Structures are given as C-alpha cells and as structure tokens.
Amino acid sequence: MKLDFEEVVEQDARDTKQVLPENSVDLAITSPPYFDLKDYGTDQQIGYGQAKEEYLDDIEEVFEGVYQALNDSGSFWVVVDTYKREDDIELLQFEMAKIAKDLGFHLKEIITWDKNHTLPWSKDYQMRNVFEYILVFSKTGEPKFEKDRIKEVGTVKDYWINFPERYNPEGKTPRNIWEYTIPSQGSWSDESIQHACPFPPKLVERIIRLTTDKDDTVFDPFAGTGTVIAQAEVMGRKGFGFELNQDYIENYYEKVKPKIEDQYESELDKSEHEIFEQMIYDLRRLKHPKKVIRELLNHEGNEWTEDNLNLNTIIAYPQPGEPEKEHKIMHQDMVVIHENGIDEDQLEEDIKEVASTPKSSKFGIEPNVKVVELKEVNGNFDEYFSNSLNVYTRGNFKQKVDELDKEEWLENSHSENWRELGKNGVPPILSSIKMHKEELDQLHNRLTDDPEKRELREEKSDLEDKVEELEKDIEKFREKMDVKFIDAP
Numbered sequence: 001m002k003l004d005f006e007e008v009v010e011q012d013a014r015d016t017k018q019v020l021p022e023n024s025v026d027l028a029i030t031s032p033p034y035f036d037l038k039d040y041g042t043d044q045q046i047g048y049g050q051a052k053e054e055y056l057d058d059i060e061e062v063f064e065g066v067y068q069a070l071n072d073s074g075s076f077w078v079v080v081d082t083y084k085r086e087d088d089i090e091l092l093q094f095e096m097a098k099i100a101k102d103l104g105f106h107l108k109e110i111i112t113w114d115k116n117h118t119l120p121w122s123k124d125y126q127m128r129n130v131f132e133y134i135l136v137f138s139k140t141g142e143p144k145f146e147k148d149r150i151k152e153v154g155t156v157k158d159y160w161i162n163f164p165e166r167y168n169p170e171g172k173t174p175r176n177i178w179e180y181t182i183p184s185q186g187s188w189s190d191e192s193i194q195h196a197c198p199f200p201p202k203l204v205e206r207i208i209r210l211t212t213d214k215d216d217t218v219f220d221p222f223a224g225t226g227t228v229i230a231q232a233e234v235m236g237r238k239g240f241g242f243e244l245n246q247d248y249i250e251n252y253y254e255k256v257k258p259k260i261e262d263q264y265e266s267e268l269d270k271s272e273h274e275i276f277e278q279m280i281y282d283l284r285r286l287k288h289p290k291k292v293i294r295e296l297l298n299h300e301g302n303e304w305t306e307d308n309l310n311l312n313t314i315i316a317y318p319q320p321g322e323p324e325k326e327h328k329i330m331h332q333d334m335v336v337i338h339e340n341g342i343d344e345d346q347l348e349e350d351i352k353e354v355a356s357t358p359k360s361s362k363f364g365i366e367p368n369v370k371v372v373e374l375k376e377v378n379g380n381f382d383e384y385f386s387n388s389l390n391v392y393t394r395g396n397f398k399q400k401v402d403e404l405d406k407e408e409w410l411e412n413s414h415s416e417n418w419r420e421l422g423k424n425g426v427p428p429i430l431s432s433i434k435m436h437k438e439e440l441d442q443l444h445n446r447l448t449d450d451p452e453k454r455e456l457r458e459e460k461s462d463l464e465d466k467v468e469e470l471e472k473d474i475e476k477f478r479e480k481m482d483v484k485f486i487d488a489p
Contacts, residue, residue, distance in 0.1 A: 008229055010243065013221035024069050025071065025219045063100050077134060151173060181200060199228060208237060215236065220239075223243040336369065381406060389432055
C-alpha cells in the first residue's frame with residue numbers, strides 16, 4: 001500500500017497505530033529517545049522528565065503501532081544505547097526486547113554497533129561507551145533478509161589484488177559486530193541542528209539493502225534529523241518518519257537530505273560486495289595465464305623451459321560474468337603463441353594438467369587451450385585475434401600498457417621491444433578485460449573506507465610524493481658530484 005505522507009512530518013510516534021494502515025510498512029528503523037537524559041525541545045516528547053514506567057509504556061505504544069503497520073515480510077530495527085544512572089547500568093535494551101516480544105515480535109538478531117569513538121569519560125568505574133545494541137525484530141519468522149547483498153568484503157587485506165584466488169568472490173557471511181563511525185556533532189553543515197545520536201548513513205544503507213527492495217516503504221517513528229528517511233529516498237525506497245521537533249524537520253529538508261543526496265554514490269545500484277565479486281573474477285581471469293605458465297615451467301613432470309617454450313603472446317578470451325553456479329568453474333579460451341617448432345599437442349596437454357592441479361586450480365578456471373606458432377597466426381590472423389584487446393606486460397596483470405588492435409599487434413609482435421614486454425618466461429598477455437591498477441586501489445579504499453583511515457592514506461600519499469621528490473633531488477646531486485669529480489684536475 002502506498003502512503004501519501006511527506007517524508008518527515010510533525011507527528012507523535014505514539015499515534016502510529018491510529019495513523020498508519022495495517023501492513024503498510026516494509027521496514028522500520030529507529031533509535032528511541034534516551035530515558036530522562038536528553039531534552040529534545042518539545043512538550044510531548046518521550047523520555048525527558050518521565051518516570052521509567054511511563055517511558056516504557058510510551059515505548060510499548062509506539063512498538064504496538066509499528067507491529068500493526070509492518071507487513072509479514074517486514075522487520076523492525078531498534079538502536080538502543082547502554083548508559084548508567086545513579087552508578088547503575090540501565091538495561092533498556094533487554095526491557096525493550098521484552099516489550100517487543102510480548103507484542104508478538106520475533107527477536108531475530110542482536111547486533112553490536114561499534115561507533116569507533118564517542119565523548120571521553122572521566123568517571124570512576126566507567127569506560128568510554130563506544131557501542132550500541134541493534135535489536136532486530138520481525139513480525140513473522142521469515143522476514144525479508146537478503147544476506148548475500150551485504151556479505152562482508154571490508155575486511156579484505158591489501159594483498160587481495162595480488163592474490164584474488166585466496167578470496168571467496170561472494171565475500172564472507174556478515175558478522176554481528178558492525179563498525180561505522182558515528183557522525184561528528186553538527187557534521188551536516190556548520191549551521192546544522194545538533195542531534196544527540198545521528199545515524200551514520202552507511203549503517204542505514206546496509207540495513208535497507210539487507211531487508212528491502214526498490215519501491216519498498218521505510219519508516220522511522222522517531223525520525224530526528226531524518227538520516228533514515230534521506231537514505232531510503234536516495235536508494236529508491238519510499239521513506240517517511242514522524243518527528244515532534246520542528247527544527248529537526250526543517251534541518252532534514254534544508255541540510256540532511258541534500259547532503260546525503262550529494263554524498264550517496266548513485267552508481268552503486270549493485271552493492272559493494274557485488275562489485276568486489278566481479279572484480280575478483282576479473283582478476284582471476286587476468287592472472288590465470290601467468291600463473292599457469294609459471295607453474296608449467298616449475299612442474300617436475302615436464303622439461304619445459306623459457307628457452308624451449310619461447311612464447312610470444314598469450315591471448316585470453318574470458319567468458320564474461322560469474323562462473324557456472326553448479327561447479328563454480330569459469331571457462332576461458334587461452335591461445336598460446338610460440339616462435340619455434342615444439343610439440344604443440346604435448347604443450348596443450350601439459351597446460352591443461354597444470355591448470356587442474358593445486359595452485360592453478362584455485363582460480364576456478366578451466367582453460368580451452370590452443371597452442372599455435374607465430375607464423376601460423378600471421379597467415380590466418382582473424383581466427384585468433386578477433387577484437388581489440390588490452391595488453392598486460394611483464395607477466396603482471398596489473399600493468400596495462402594500452403589497447404591494441406590486430407594490425408598493431410601484427411606490426412609489433414615480431415619486434416625485440418615486444419619480447420621485452422615479457423618476464424620470466426611469461427609473454428605479454430592480451431585480454432578483453434580492461435582493468436587499471438588505479439581502479440583496484442579506488443575499490444580497495446572504498447571497501448575499507450573510514451575517515452581516519454582515509455586521512456592516513458592521504459598522509460601516506462603526501463609522504464610518498466615527498467620521498468619521490470627527494471630521490472630525484474638526490475639523483476641530480478649525485479650527477480653533479482660525478483661531473484665535478486670527473487672534471488677535477
């Protein structure tokens with residue numbers, strides 16, 4: 001059912017049951033007001049100045065409204081902090097969980113949100129509070145929960161680019177500890193209205209991606225400055241929420257929504273793990289010919305050497321997309337071009353054997369191998385070289401030289417310069433896959449993105465630039481010294 005609400009409206013969350021139709025919401029996300037800690041600036045607010053029993057009664061009324069509005073595949077995400085009152089920790093997360101369960105909700109998951117940092121504490125017997133609980137409820141036992149959409153790739157190491165065969169392209173099953181740095185107070189702009197606990201948009205994005213599809217309805221009964229609503233809207237969902245503080249509502253339309261629209265990478269119709277998955281497959285396809293040849297030269301079962309192979313070019317025509325689901329095997333045509341008379345049938349057989357043994361077989365690629373001599377390719381060109389291809393040199397799949405068409409390859413393949421593009425027995429590799437190392441680095445930075453890490457990367461980059469400049473200065477100085485030494489009487 002489509003709701004004709006503005007995105008954020010001035011409405012009491014306790015009226016949810018009376019205002020929202022049954023089964024009209026696909027996902028509800030909220031962080032209830034703190035109990036008697038924060039004045040949110042409205043007369044009807046929940047939490048501030050209330051007795052605990054009154055506060056919990058109001059929370060129950062809100063939860064009951066959400067339960068009614070939620071459809072059978074929907075879920076309800078409640079973020080609740082842990083804090084002390086009168087030297088005793090309040091167990092609101094457990095009390096809220098009991099309220100929800102008594103209403104009929106299923107408690108499906110408890111997630112720890114690691115906020116990375118918050119305000120420092122100086123009280124005795126109290127450590128810095130850097131986490132909150134996320135309680136995940138559903139109306140039925142089988143809510144919409146597309147876990148594959150958020151499989152974790154953010155823990156990848158730097159070497160995933162060099163060793164794609166070591167990584168599951170689909171990523172890891174997500175943990176129940178989520179790390180998202182809480183936004184700084186007033187970070188939406190210099191004039192922003194501060195909120196006691198602003199949501200990180202990336203946290204909200206993850207929940208929405210996990211539990212909804214496009215055009216689904218996302219609701220926040222305590223909208224605050226509207227991060228949930230804005231994030232839902234930029235992701236193609238219908239977002240709306242209730243809020244009593246008119247200043248917060250104005251802040252949403254004037255600052256928060258435009259900021260999130262500006263920051264959100266709209267091209268990410270695919271989730272980050274899907275992008276990572278495709279990149280791993282492509283990296284495997286690019287690296288595989290190099291790996292097979294290196295393993296062939298080191299294989300004890302044959303007598304192949306760099307000299308007797310004398311390879312000129314390898315052309316790889318990968319089958320695009322994901323591998324076959326049943327066997328998780330990709331197929332790739334591998335045309336191996338040599339310059340001297342060898343037993344081509346034997347080489348084809350040996351390459352296939354190496355590709356099926358450990359190390360090479362980890363790539364999940366079954367090559368269709370064709371070994372031909374260079375002069376044969378020259379005489380029947382179109383059979384082996386059908387498109388413009390990208391050149392990867394020195395056996396390094398990350399080093400793209402340029403795009404190369406048939407005529408350019410025919411002109412260059414006989415030259416000494418072409419042979420020098422190979423390394424350690426691995427000739428230049430041609431592939432239809434187009435990949436730059438810069439793209440890989442950008443993806444890695446996105447997957448591991450964190451403001452503090454970003455700053456460190458920038459500092460590292462600046463230092464590397466300075467080192468490069470110093471090395472150039474040193475080299476110039478040495479050249480001058482050499483000249484002076486030679487010219488000295």
